[in-house]
Amino acid sequence: MPRKVMQGLAGEDAVVERTVFNDIVTGLQERGYTVYGTVNEKGAGIFRPLGDAGEFSLRCTGGTMPPKDLWYPPFETLFTYDRQTGEFHTDIEETRHAVFGIRPCDVHALLALDEVFLGGEYQDPYYRARRVDLPLIVFNCVEAGDTCFCSSMGTGPGLDHDYDLLITDLGRSNGEGSERFLLEVGSSRGGELARGLRGEAAVDEDYQVKKRRLQETAAGERITLNTGDLPRLMHNGHDHPYWREVTDKCFGCANCTSVCPTCYCADIFDETDFSLRETRRKRRWSWCFLVEFGAVHGGNFREERIDRLRQFMQHKLNFSMGQYGFFHCVGCGRCIVWCPANIDIAQTGRVIRGDA
Amino acid sequence: MVKTDEEIEGAVNPTLNPFRLQPVEIVGLKQVTSDVKTYTLRLADGSHFRFLPGQFNMVSVIGIGEAAISMSSDPDELEAIERGTWQHTVRQVGNVTKALDRLQVGDRFFIRGPYGNGWPPGYPLQRVGASRDLAVIAGGVGLAPLRPVVCRRLARKTGRLEILYGARTPEDMLFRDEFRTWAQGGARLMLTADKIADGADWPYRVGLVTALLDEMEILPGQGHIFVCGPEVMMKSVVRELTERGWPPEEVFLSLERRMECGQKTCGRCQVDAVYVCQDGPVFSYAVVKELLGVDI
Secondary structure, three states: OOOOEEOOOOOOOEEEOOHHHHHHHHHHHHOOOEEEEEEEEOOEEEEEEOOOHHHEOHHHOOOOOOHHHHOOOOEEEEEEEEOOOOOEEOOOOOOOEEEEEEOHHHHHHHHHHHHHHHOOOOOOHHHHHHHOOOOEEEEOOOOOOOOOOHHHHOOOOOOOOOOOEEEEEEEEHHHOOOEEEEEEEOOHHHHHHHOOOOEEEOOHHHHHHHHHHHHHHHHOOOOOOOOOOHHHHHHHOOOOOHHHHHHHHOOOOOHHHHHOOOOOOEEEEEEEOOOOOEEEEEEEEOOOOOHHHHEEOOEEOOOOHHHHHHHHHHHHHHHHHHHHOOOOOOOOOHHHHHOOOOOOHHHHHHHHHOOO | OOOOHHHHHHHOOOOOOOOOOEEEEEEEEEEEEOOEEEEEEEEOOOOOOOOOOOOEEEEEEOOOEEEEEEEOOOOOOHHHHHHOEEEEEEEOOOHHHHHHHOOOOOOEEEEEEEEOOOOOOOOOOOOOOOOOEEEEEEEHHHHHHHHHHHHHHHHHOOOOEEEEEEEOOHHHOOOHHHHHHHHHOOOEEEEEEOOOOOOOOOOOEEOOHHHHHHHOOOOOOOEEEEEEOOHHHHHHHHHHHHHOOOOHHHEEEEOOOOOOOOOOOOOOOEEOOEEHHHHOOEEEHHHHOOOOOOOO
16 A cells, blocks of 8 residues: 655654654644653653653653652642731642653553542642643553563553554664654644644554554563452452561562552641741652551551551552552552562562462 | 543532631630540631531641541531531640640631541441431540430430440540430440549449440340440450341441541552541441451
């Protein structure tokens, strides 16, 4: 089938070259967005504002840290109280961030947080202000990281919903020529961004190549976890002796929960300035691995480290299913990377369910 | 598909901030025990505060912080409705409650709420017949969130009401000056103290609250039981109730957990797949006994 070469796309799916990345980033910047993307800094993939797409690194997979702080920052002020006048001041500013190069697992993590902050009886206006205008330029993964297990969790390596633009590296034709990327449009906002870009109209073969590359990526994931009936098996395995074995290795450092893209637990606390004029009520991330997390007057509901470790893993692989209908583990593998004791949540899941 | 701005906008009312505080004024103060006070409050803007028995507020002393504290008064009492008042009965144990203890009549602090499901019939998915018999079993300050239930039942005069109450010492008992009124209103009161001073005049039991269960006249199948107290106390109570043939669906417990938000977002009160702040704090024992991470 002859390809239709387009000088300026009409906002539909296309095959494009890498130069188009810069047009997309520029297009977002011209529309007033700060565009965040993974940049390779000293060997770590960091989400930070891109000057242009030349800084963007395609090889970072999901990034060393998830881009979670763009919609849920580690610290934020809920309101300020003027101790002289007794007045409250709430400053909720709608951000205009765009993410270029977010991966399917992290999009699933974002959707999980949407349910937490916007899906219940109380909608969080602070989260909402950062979420309401957040273009997502998603990159499907054509290479599995060492600790990825998204295909087990059903969150990758490809995405088929909730993107504005979706980019899949198709490789070079016959291993030669220029790099080719399939650009798919998932929203009217994405269509706007794609309009006028240089490329060729996508044909069936391009989708076949994409499908094959995603299948290869999934097959290349070295970590697996069978999620069939997993919540029930985790429930039944709450007293499995393996929990003690894992706990004996765990330092209780909370690295895993710090890098998890779905962790949302928080402290809310007051901070008064030294002049005693203002008190700020703040929210900061907290983690179920901390001893004080479950403490109340007269006791602690998770006094032992085994209780805290089990809470973390049971929440991801079991409780979240009962709460929200999907797992709060998206298989990004960051908790495995960051664990100083080499604890592996997927391995734990396999043992508890009886597969290892 | 990505939600459009309008879809997200439409899902929430942007003018409502669930963290917004409401100023309250202390209109009455009463020392209940050496470290417990009852605060009679009203909203500073004069509007009416509605709640269900067993619900709680996040109480703020700005600069110190917030604490989850249940309402201790009858929300349907006519006099309170006319005045727009309600009560919290608070034991000073932490930063916020100690800061509250320094406040006087006329002083203000802040609340947001009410939160939680409350005792049946507020309890979701569970209709508990209001005319059936009811036993409340409380330990220490656990009587505070049950007082609204007691007052409501006495006002309605429907079904038998039994109150089984235990505290560390007789002096630690809440609402002692109301016991006579409760008894005259038709409640059967059974009291016990863990220990009493030598030579003290104490015509009731000495021992744990479970020691009172044999005195209960309400039997399984005749009504419901509401329990509130330390988890270790609730554990021994439900064990003995189960032995006596009480079905777990008819026994309700109010759980305590650390809470920062009351809105299912801070994650602190998660137990298994429930959030104690909104799915609870009241759960039937049938639910509680299946929860991982609750030692009851």
